[in-house]
Amino acid sequence: MAKKTFRQAINETLFQEMRRDPRVIVMGEDVAGGQGGSGQIDAYGGPLGVTKGLIGEFGASRVIDTPITESAIMGAAAGAAVNGLRPVAELMFVDFFGVCFDQIYNQAAKFRYMFGGKAKTPLVIRTTIGAGFRAAAQHSQTLYPIFTHVPGLKVVIPSNAYDAKGLLTQAIRDDDPVIFCEHKLLYDTTADVPDDAYTIPFGEAEITRDGDDVAIVAFGRMAHFANEVADKLTKEKISVRVIDPRTTSPLDEDTIIEAVEDTGRLVIVDESPPRCSIARDIAGLVVEHAFGALKAPIAQVTCPHTPVPFAPPLEDLYIPSPAKIEAAVRKVMAYKG
Amino acid sequence: MSAIVPVRVPKWGLAMTEGKLTAWHKTVGDKVAKGEDLADIESSKIANVLEAPESGVLRRIVAHVDETLPVGALLGVIADMSASDSDLDAYVAEMKDKFAAEAAEAEAPLPDKINVHGQTIQYLKLAPADFEGGVPLVLIHGFGGDLNNWLFNQAELAKERAVYAFDLPGHGGSSKAVADPSLDGLTGVVAAAIRALGLSPVNVAGHSLGGALALNLALKYPELVNAVATICGAGYGSAVNRDYVNGYLAAARRKDLQPVAELLFTDKSLITRDMLDDMIKMKRLDGVEEALHAIAKAALDPVALVALRDRLDTIKAPILGLWGAKDEVILLPEIIGLPLTAHILPDAGHMAHMEAAGEVNKLIEAFLAEKD
Structure with a gap:
């Protein structure tokens, strides 16, 4: 099996799904990759090189380079979806959701419900998330908790290239709106990715490390940090189970609760501010359904309740780190009622 | 013999790049016979016993337990007592780095693909370096498997002949669309692939469903087949455990697959994540x-498999049947009266070619050497 980057995995998925289904279209700012600049089409393959080559094979009618107006992109995509196309719309940075949220949460998310199941909205919104890119407070947030809050939206946070391909394929074939969150610092990570198409169902967590002493739940880039901590602590005979839920909506609650019942200790890692976060959401879930199994308070490793700092040392401090995760694991392990 | 023979990290399967030494069965100074258990090696996918490559005395142990080394790296040295200590030390010093570097540079053979009957069939060919002619061996995996199932067999069997491991339609790297999922349909694709590659006549060895296909190939295309070996083969009349087939079809997650995979192995610890x-x-x-659903329904149909058994006596090619005594997927059939050479491997389950790889390889090699 070939090693591919996260970026290649997404690009390959777009090619394969556009070939498989003529209803799949791509739209967004610069998705044609520099078209209109020097007149050269597909000069650099989109803002992060992810849509490279699509315009050449599928043409401008299926790879739609839009004006800089998120509200129009999402409105057009939602309308196209209810009318039979399967748009993959790009929101260049998730931080820009504010100007197009009506189209997403009050329109696309509710069509199926409000039309009594007669309308389908097979819409994928690909967006970039994450700090560490030195892009300041308005281009560095994660914000998946906001989309997870909305009934009718599915929310996907792939942590590696293999999952990215399988989950994006599933998202494009899904009949509901899906918010597909790509962490900017994962684009160059590699994994074994099959050439053939495959799907990974939503709501199925991946257990990336087996263990019985403590469980860590971590999403996206944080899953890598959690694995790193688990591997380190294994050498000290602390056996850490790592759960990457892969989707926050639907959430694989069973796998998380089972892990708490098996280990009695839980650390949740969430690269977002703590209030109304996925970490709090999972903590609430566990307290409600597995309180009796807990041997220590649940530890939450999140960002502080502040905007993402621009100063690099502060930005690094803002993001949950392997050291902070390790400290949280040690704390729950050391807890004596 | 006075030659110094290296014991090296084996390459089990395409994906193996390094192995962890988990145990030595011998200590320095012990006599070893060729084929005797020498050490336990673990890759990320599987653990197995490494057999002694030659008879002699284990004179040096270079790698220690729990050490992880690249494929091809030196683990130890077998020689007889005529080799001097200084010769051995010089050999170890020279070869230790050389082998690791050699292995890193060596290009692993990659699978190839051919088109037959509008379907793509993936296969992996391994052949001895100085190979000239001879009857090639075709390996056919079982239901839900792929050519990597032969990881402990193909390289070993390829010391004497060219060995081609196929991926069946719907499996591995072959086309997933299966034009005809019946025994005859799948056999037809195998026959077409053998013809397209210009291999016939061939020896053919199959595991489980692949065993039934090997037998059916000899029945329907006698001109293509020199000799047949089956390992825990279907097609001898005993039913296939539907708990296995249905469990495999239904499992979508690792934890659902674990109990199903446990039916395959006697030693459950061989199953890795x-x-x-x-x-x-x-x-x-x-x-x-x-x-898989289509193949389970058509090719693993009990009526079709019994019909195959009833025609086994018309097969012209000699047949070797190997069974694991602890097989939980295909129970030992009533073989009295069937036209074959049978061997039962006492400690093996359904994946006998993995669990008792050394024995299976020897039995197949001896059988083929006699029939070529």
Whole structure:
């Protein structure tokens, strides 16, 4: 099996799904990759090189380079979806959701419900998330908790290239709106990715490390940090189970609760501010359904309740780190009622 | 013999790049016979016993337990007592780095693909370096498997002949669309692939469903087949455990697959999370689920398999039948009166070619050497 980057995995998925289904279209700012600049089409393959080559094979009618107006992109995509196309719309940075949220949460998310199941909205919104890119407070947030809050939206946070391909394929074939969150610092990570198409169902967590002493739940880039901590602590005979839920909506609650019942200790890692976060959401879930199994308070490793700092040392401090995760694991392990 | 023979980290399967030494069965100074258990090696996917490559005395142990080394790296040295200590030390010093570097540079053979009957068939060819002519061996995996199932067999059997491991339609790297999922349909594709590669006549060895296909190939295409070996083969009349087939079809997650995979092995510790992950990843590929359901229904149909058994006596090619005594997927059939040479491997389950690889390889090699 070939090693591919996260970026290649997404690009390959777009090619394969556009070939498989003529209803799949791509739209967004610069998705044609520099078209209109020097007149050269597909000069650099989109803002992060992810849509490279699509315009050449599928043409401008299926790879739609839009004006800089998120509200129009999402409105057009939602309308196209209810009318039979399967748009993959790009929101260049998730931080820009504010100007197009009506189209997403009050329109696309509710069509199926409000039309009594007669309308389908097979819409994928690909967006970039994450700090560490030195892009300041308005281009560095994660914000998946906001989309997870909305009934009718599915929310996907792939942590590696293999999952990215399988989950994006599933998202494009899904009949509901899906918010597909790509962490900017994962684009160059590699994994074994099959050439053939495959799907990974939503709501199925991946257990990336087996263990019985403590469980860590971590999403996206944080899953890598959690694995790193688990591997380190294994050498000290602390056996850490790592759960990457892969989707926050639907959430694989069973796998998380089972892990708490098996280990009695839980650390949740969430690269977002703590209030109304996925970490709090999972903590609430566990307290409600597995309180009796807990041997220590649940530890939450999140960002502080502040905007993402621009100063690099502060930005690094803002993001949950392997050291902070390790400290949280040690704390729950050391807890004596 | 006075030669110094290196004991090296084996390469079990395409994906193996390094191995962990988990135990030595011998200590320095012990006599070893060729084929005797020498050490335990673990890759990320599977653990197995490494057999002594030659008879002699284990004179040096270079790698210690729990050490992880690249494929090809030196583990120890076998020689007789005529080799001097200084010769051995010089040999170890020279070879230790040389082998590791050599192995890193060596290009692993990659699978190839051919088109037959509008379907793509993936195969892996391994052949001795100085190979000239001879009857090639074709390996056919079982239901839900792929050519990597022969990881402990193909390289070993390829010391004497060219060995081609196929991926069946709907499996591995072959087309996932299966035109005809019946025994005859799948056999037809195998026959067409053998013809397209210009191999016939061939020896053919099959595991489980692949065993039934090997027998059916000899029955329907006698001109293509020199000799047949089956390992825990279907097609001898005993039913296939539907708990296995249906459990495999239904499992979508590792934890659902674990109890199903346990039916395959006597030694359940051989099942690793990487092995289960690979199975789940294959099942997720577009078209695989449909293909497996269709094959389970058509090719593993008990009536079709009994019909095959009833015609075994018309097969002209000699047959070697190997069974694992602890097989939980295909129980030992009533073989009295069947026209074959049978061997029962006392400690093996359904994956006998993995669990008792050394024995299976020897039995197949001896059988083929006699029939060529």
